[in-house]
Amino acid sequence: MRFTVDTAELNAAVATVSKALGVRSSVGILEGIYAEAIGDTLLLRCTDLSLQIEATLNVDIQKQGACVLPGRLFSELVRRLPAEETLLSADKNTLLIESGRATTTMQVENAKDYISMPDVNREFSIAISKAALKNMIRQCIFATAQDDSKPILRGVLIELADGKMSMVALDGYRLAMRTEAVTVSGAAKNAVIPARGLLEISRILDDSDEMINMVFSATHVMIDMGHTRIITRLMDGEFIRYRQILPDSHTTHVRVNRTELLDSIERVSLMARESKKNHVKFSFEDGQVTITANSEIGASKEIVNIDRMGSDIDIAFNAKYFSDVLKVLDDEYVCLDMNTNISPCVVKPETGDEYYYLILPVRLFAGN
Amino acid sequence: MRFTVDTAELNAAVATVSKALGVRSSVGILEGIYAEAIGDTLLLRCTDLSLQIEATLNVDIQKQGACVLPGRLFSELVRRLPAEETLLSADKNTLLIESGRATTTMQVENAKDYISMPDVNREFSIAISKAALKNMIRQCIFATAQDDSKPILRGVLIELADGKMSMVALDGYRLAMRTEAVTVSGAAKNAVIPARGLLEISRILDDSDEMINMVFSATHVMIDMGHTRIITRLMDGEFIRYRQILPDSHTTHVRVNRTELLDSIERVSLMARESKKNHVKFSFEDGQVTITANSEIGASKEIVNIDRMGSDIDIAFNAKYFSDVLKVLDDEYVCLDMNTNISPCVVKPETGDEYYYLILPVRLFAGN
Numbered sequence: 001m002r003f004t005v006d007t008a009e010l011n012a013a014v015a016t017v018s019k020a021l022g023v024r025s026s027v028g029i030l031e032g033i034y035a036e037a038i039g040d041t042l043l044l045r046c047t048d049l050s051l052q053i054e055a056t057l058n059v060d061i062q063k064q065g066a067c068v069l070p071g072r073l074f075s076e077l078v079r080r081l082p083a084e085e086t087l088l089s090a091d092k093n094t095l096l097i098e099s100g101r102a103t104t105t106m107q108v109e110n111a112k113d114y115i116s117m118p119d120v121n122r123e124f125s126i127a128i129s130k131a132a133l134k135n136m137i138r139q140c141i142f143a144t145a146q147d148d149s150k151p152i153l154r155g156v157l158i159e160l161a162d163g164k165m166s167m168v169a170l171d172g173y174r175l176a177m178r179t180e181a182v183t184v185s186g187a188a189k190n191a192v193i194p195a196r197g198l199l200e201i202s203r204i205l206d207d208s209d210e211m212i213n214m215v216f217s218a219t220h221v222m223i224d225m226g227h228t229r230i231i232t233r234l235m236d237g238e239f240i241r242y243r244q245i246l247p248d249s250h251t252t253h254v255r256v257n258r259t260e261l262l263d264s265i266e267r268v269s270l271m272a273r274e275s276k277k278n279h280v281k282f283s284f285e286d287g288q289v290t291i292t293a294n295s296e297i298g299a300s301k302e303i304v305n306i307d308r309m310g311s312d313i314d315i316a317f318n319a320k321y322f323s324d325v326l327k328v329l330d331d332e333y334v335c336l337d338m339n340t341n342i343s344p345c346v347v348k349p350e351t352g353d354e355y356y357y358l359i360l361p362v363r364l365f366a367g368n
Numbered sequence: 369m370r371f372t373v374d375t376a377e378l379n380a381a382v383a384t385v386s387k388a389l390g391v392r393s394s395v396g397i398l399e400g401i402y403a404e405a406i407g408d409t410l411l412l413r414c415t416d417l418s419l420q421i422e423a424t425l426n427v428d429i430q431k432q433g434a435c436v437l438p439g440r441l442f443s444e445l446v447r448r449l450p451a452e453e454t455l456l457s458a459d460k461n462t463l464l465i466e467s468g469r470a471t472t473t474m475q476v477e478n479a480k481d482y483i484s485m486p487d488v489n490r491e492f493s494i495a496i497s498k499a500a501l502k503n504m505i506r507q508c509i510f511a512t513a514q515d516d517s518k519p520i521l522r523g524v525l526i527e528l529a530d531g532k533m534s535m536v537a538l539d540g541y542r543l544a545m546r547t548e549a550v551t552v553s554g555a556a557k558n559a560v561i562p563a564r565g566l567l568e569i570s571r572i573l574d575d576s577d578e579m580i581n582m583v584f585s586a587t588h589v590m591i592d593m594g595h596t597r598i599i600t601r602l603m604d605g606e607f608i609r610y611r612q613i614l615p616d617s618h619t620t621h622v623r624v625n626r627t628e629l630l631d632s633i634e635r636v637s638l639m640a641r642e643s644k645k646n647h648v649k650f651s652f653e654d655g656q657v658t659i660t661a662n663s664e665i666g667a668s669k670e671i672v673n674i675d676r677m678g679s680d681i682d683i684a685f686n687a688k689y690f691s692d693v694l695k696v697l698d699d700e701y702v703c704l705d706m707n708t709n710i711s712p713c714v715v716k717p718e719t720g721d722e723y724y725y726l727i728l729p730v731r732l733f734a735g736n
Contacts, residue, residue: 080631267449303469
């Protein structure tokens with residue numbers, strides 16, 4: 001192959017696809033970038049076989065062809081090339097890169113030896129804006145499990161039905177659920193996407209209203225953004241049946257300023273962190289919540305104004321589970337619904353029913 | 369003690385001194401911040417006994433006194449306090465911090481148990497601007513040794529004589545020397561300052577022309593910036609006698625654009641890094657230098673325009689030793705003086721004699 005390409009466009013495309021580059025892969029060729037020049041288009045592809053990212057760009061092709069470039073070296077070099085245009089030409093074994101005063105040759109591998117993920121057939125797809133998908137991921141992904149005790153919990157459940165998409169993440173201590181109206185083509189469907197794949201998807205998405213397609217097969221999901229496509233494997237196995245743990249009533253309802261509550265929790269949690277228990281106690285009364293933490297080296301207390309309906313309640317939480325959700329919400333006020341100090345607390349924005357978060361309390365003993 | 373303080377000023381002072389906080393110190397009390405309220409001044413001090421940083425700030429003192437605060441917890445809390453003013457009050461064992469809706473108590477230690485470095489008597493001092501001292505450190509410190517094979521080389525030699533201060537750093541492969549006119553009070557003097565202390569000093573300095581004092585005793589140096597003072601231990605032992613290795617003539621003189629040379633070296637070094645030898649070869653001819661590197665997976669070549677006087681020369685270097693110096697110089701052009709491909713290369717800015725850098729080449733064998 002032989003083509004001339006805009007250096008900045010090449011750099012942007014390589015930076016995008018190389019997020020899926022295999023690192024010290026057991027399959028050596030996956031440490032490379034697959035490059036294919038056909039017609040007036042260059043296709044770049046990286047995969048570690050659980051995540052695959054492709055980018056296409058328009059280039060001036062003099063000779064068609066394909067090869068596999070050394071991934072790390074090529075992407076570092078492309079970032080630093082001196083000229084606005086770069087000429088790449090490859091024979092069977094060697095790629096020549098010419099850009100201004102810089103000339104580099106590097107060994108390439110045969111395109112026929114490259115392995116990639118299966119094509120995703122387009123039997124089921126939804127349309128959603130980039131901004132909405134990015135925001136859904138941001139508001140759910142932090143609640144996925146970080147350990148492997150239940151591997152399925154390292155994924156996010158996607159539920160598609162009745163013109164709505166829900167994302168659900170839970171780790172055994174808290175649950176985050178975000179719903180969005182989408183255009184669904186096809187019947188109801190569930191899928192579990194690995195958190196790592198979703199994270200890379202959200203990094204590539206911007207906050208625009210541009211519509212993109214999510215295409216589901218039985219085993220994979222593809223996010224099709226035109227010049228960029230991301231494919232991630234779906235997770236096997238059944239997700240936790242979470243609906244039965246969602247409380248259907250509450251005895252205490254609290255409305256509180258989100259950033260005031262967040263700032264107070266973060267200060268108090270500095271003291272909580274010094275103790276072995278690492279929990280923060282909330283005493284909700286009429287008009288205010290008192291937030292406290294104790295450790296061997298001291299004690300912290302904060303008072304935040306609230307509106308409350310229902311009974312007083314003393315309840316304790318792992319501070320991180322509370323501050324995590326307050327950080328991803330954008331509303332000025334949030335609402336908390338509680339029953340007892342051993343049953344879950346539900347956190348929602350003051351308006352709308354798109355977001356739902358549930359935290360299990362930690363048990364309070366006398367003297368805490 | 370009991371006093372009211374501007375929260376932002378307290379935060380800035382704590383952030384400054386806590387750079388010298390002992391981390392998991394064998395002397396537990398050094399993980400604390402010494403605080404002393406006298407007259408209308410609060411003194412804060414941290415030390416790990418090789419570096420000590422002090423800050424003073426004006427506060428409204430209602431009761432004098434001193435204590436040792438838990439360093440990490442206090443500094444993290446101060447960063448987040450909600451109100452513009454904070455009231456601190458301590459009895460023998462407990463500090464109470466009140467700032468808006470936040471109330472924290474923490475255990476403190478007795479000020480009498482704190483250890484600090486000896487006062488630096490003011491027998492020998494120099495005056496220098498903050499910007500000049502910061503720049504001297506930046507242009508030398510990177511050439512200090514990173515390993516402990518010769519501990520003295522982890523320090524920077526300071527030579528004071530005839531109204532000039534020189535800083536010299538060397539690691540066995542390269543040497544950086546920077547000279548600056550200063551006001552010296554006292555006779556000629558040498559001292560070796562640990563690189564870590566110099567680094568913390570340069571982080572606290574800004575780029576202003578404000579004059580500050582460096583005060584030397586036999587064992588310590590103090591940088592006195594008024595409200596902030598930094599003391600660092602001097603290193604024992606004799607520094608390498610470096611003057612005998614500085615070449616006194618050259619047979620090739622080259623003038624080259626600094627950023628063009630730097631960019632080319634950085635690209636070529638990507639390829640050099642792939643090989644075991646990790647060196648970059650320079651072929652200086654009339655009008656251009658050709659920079660090359662080879663590895664098993666490819667080859668890079670760059671051509672940069674130069675002005676040259678004297679003979680052609682082929683010479684090879686560890687790329688990092690060359691790019692390091694090109695990064696810390698600010699001049700548009702630099703000059704290189706060379707003799708043979710096994711003798712040192714001297715790098716200087718095109719104008720001025722304040723900076724001098726020397727690199728040992730790596731030996732070229734046939735076939736390289």
